[in-house]
Amino acid sequence: xxxxxxxxxxxxxxxxxxxxxxxxxxxxxxxxxxxxxxxxxxxxxxxxxxxxxxxxxxxxxxxxxxxxxxxxxxxxxxxxxxxxxxxxxxxxxxxxxxxxxxxxxxxxx
Numbered sequence: 001x002x003x004x005x006x007x008x009x010x011x012x013x014x015x016x017x018x019x020x021x022x023x024x025x026x027x028x029x030x031x032x033x034x035x036x037x038x039x040x041x042x043x044x045x046x047x048x049x050x051x052x053x054x055x056x057x058x059x060x061x062x063x064x065x066x067x068x069x070x071x072x073x074x075x076x077x078x079x080x081x082x083x084x085x086x087x088x089x090x091x092x093x094x095x096x097x098x099x100x101x102x103x104x105x106x107x108x109x
Contacts, residue, residue: 028094031088031090031091031094032086032088032094032096034088034089034090035086035087035088035089036086036087036089037084037085037086037098038059038060038061038084038085038086038087039059039082039083039084039085039102040057040058040059040068040082040083040084040085040095040097041057041058041059041080041081041082041083042055042056042057042077042078042079042080042081042082042083043055043056043057043058043067043079044056044079045072045074045077051071052071052073053071053072053073054069054070054071054072055069055070055071055072055077055100056068056069057069057070057083057085057097059085059087059095061087061092062092064092066087066092066093066095068085068095068096068097070096070097070100072100074100077100081103082102082103083097083099083100083102083103084097084098084099084100084102085097085098086098
């Protein structure tokens, strides 16, 4: 009897995690529907244990500084290089990289 109860509790926790994950993803997608693009500035890239190589950047929206990151195996970017991102108008702390080659695309123009 106890064995079945433990299995039910475990299954319930797994279902709860899946449901909360789906709600979180839906909220993120909803907030990213209304976005604006801006330039961001590359900070660094390093390997985060259990997550892999991650690049970090910062950007400004209405004079407020925000920071973001993205999975990145390339190491050609240097500190201060410009990348293009989009951020949520509803929650500017949410952002996604649009073009990490932005600086190279427009360099020399």
